[in-house]
Amino acid sequence: MVWAAAGLVTGIAFLLYGIDRIDEAAEGAYAVRPLLLPGIVLLWPLVLWRWWVLSRGSH
Numbered sequence: 060m061v062w063a064a065a066g067l068v069t070g071i072a073f074l075l076y077g078i079d080r081i082d083e084a085a086e087g088a089y090a091v092r093p094l095l096l097p098g099i100v101l102l103w104p105l106v107l108w109r110w111w112v113l114s115r116g117s118h
Contacts, residue, residue, distance in 0.1 A: 070099035073110060074092045078092070
């Protein structure tokens, strides 16, 4: 339950604020974002790590 809750919070934050900052092609692609949520919920630690690395500019 805790994993899913953390994943849901991470997923919503990433889809609202993070995806536009790390992927320019995702700007305006609002219809696709709900499809990404289940994967983000399951893999939220990896998503947070990649979001952090890419937002710092070190690929």
